Amino acid sequence: MxxxxxxxxxxxxxxxxxxxxxxxxxxxxxxxxxxxxxxxxxxxxxxxxxxxxxxxxxxxxxxTFICSDHDKKLDWFCKSYDKALSVVCLPTVHRSCSDVIPIDVAASNARQSTAISDLQEAIEVTLCNITHCINNRNTTKKDIEKQEKDIRRIIRDTRTKINSHLNELEEKLMQTLVSATKTCKSKCNNCLQQFNIQEKNLIKLKDQVLQMKKFASDKLVMSEIESMKTATDSTNDYKFNLVLNSDIQKILNGVVKEFRRNSSH
Structure with a gap:
């Protein structure tokens, strides 16, 4: 309204x-x-x-038609200074100016003057520049938004590739682990079989020693001790450890190094 x-x-x-x-x-x-x-x-x-x-x-x-210096109405115009004046301005700053005229005279035909035409032209040029700047900034804004979308897509694609690479690495490590575990378990089972056989033989040997102490001659005991000692000395314990393959260790070290390098940026 x-x-x-x-x-x-x-x-x-x-x-x-x-x-x-x-x-x-x-x-x-x-x-x-x-x-x-x-x-x-x-x-x-x-x-x-x-x-x-x-x-x-x-x-x-x-x-405004009021003088900013003296708070009086602007009734005069100085051509030399190209400035509107109040009655108080005349005897002070402009008392020696010979081309002071009434403001009504100075303003006559102002709408048809070249000054207003120049002003209109300047406004049109400035408006054209402003329009160009607005269009340019709007285009820049759209470019920024597009770049953001592209970067987001690159980040997602990179993560997908990293996840895929890690999945492949995990699968490779798991396969190697399963193979190494299977080999170690097989060796352990073989040793257990040997130990079980040796355990039975030693139990049997133990009974033979007891019987020998009771009934065999000293010469026979001495001979049997040497052979039995050889049998007991052949029993050794073995330990099996799962160790990472050197190639797998290199892959892991490379992944860790790449992760640390990216984290530092």
């Missing part, structure tokens, strides 16, 4: 009326009656009046 523009003179009389025209010189709204009075008054009959709708189009433009 458009904002309401009050009539300036009516507000002065503490009456609130919605203006239908706007005086660009007095910078206030006017109702129809006040507009007629405004045109009849000598000091304001030449003021430029515009519709409230047209005023709304320019009311947000940051323009």
């Amino acid at each position: 458009a904002s309401v523009i009050p009539c300036g003179p009516c507000l002065y009389d503490e009456t609130h009326q919605n203006a239908r025209k706007w005086c660009t010189s007095c910078e206030e709204g006017l109702i129809e009656d006040c507009e007629k009075t405004h045109k009849k008054t000598k000091t304001s009959r030449d003021h430029k009046l515009i519709s409230i709708d047209d005023y709304r189009k320019i009311k947000d433009v940051s323009i």
Whole structure:
């Protein structure tokens, strides 16, 4: 909803009326009656009046007719400084300037001047540059989003390859482990069979020794002791350990080294 523009003179009389025209010189709204009075008054009959709708189009433009140095209305214009002046500015900074003219004279035909044409052209060029920058940044934004998707895909693919490689390595290690375990178990079983046979023979030998002590001659005992000693000395214990194949150890070391290198980045 458009904002309401009050009539300036009516507000002065503490009456609130919605203006239908706007005086660009007095910078206030006017109702129809006040507009007629405004045109009849000598000091304001030449003021430029515009519709409230047209005023709304320019009311947000940051323009002031008040001197920022002296807080007075800007009624004069210095051609040398190309600057609007207040009545207080004249006897101070601009008292020696010979080309000071009323601001109404300086502003006459301003809308048809080359200055406003140059301003419009500069605005168009700037707008074109801004549009180009916006389009460029939007394209860059899309490129960044595409790059992010590509990098995410690369990360996922890399992880898949690493997992696949680790699965293959695990399978290879497991096969080697199964083979080594099978070999060691086979050797252990062979030894157990030999030990069981030797155990039976030794038990038998033990009984023979007892019988020999009771009934054999000393000469026979001496001879049998030497042969029995040879049989007992041949019994040895063996230990079997599972060890990693050197090739497997190299693979493991390579994986660990690669993992540490990637983790340090």
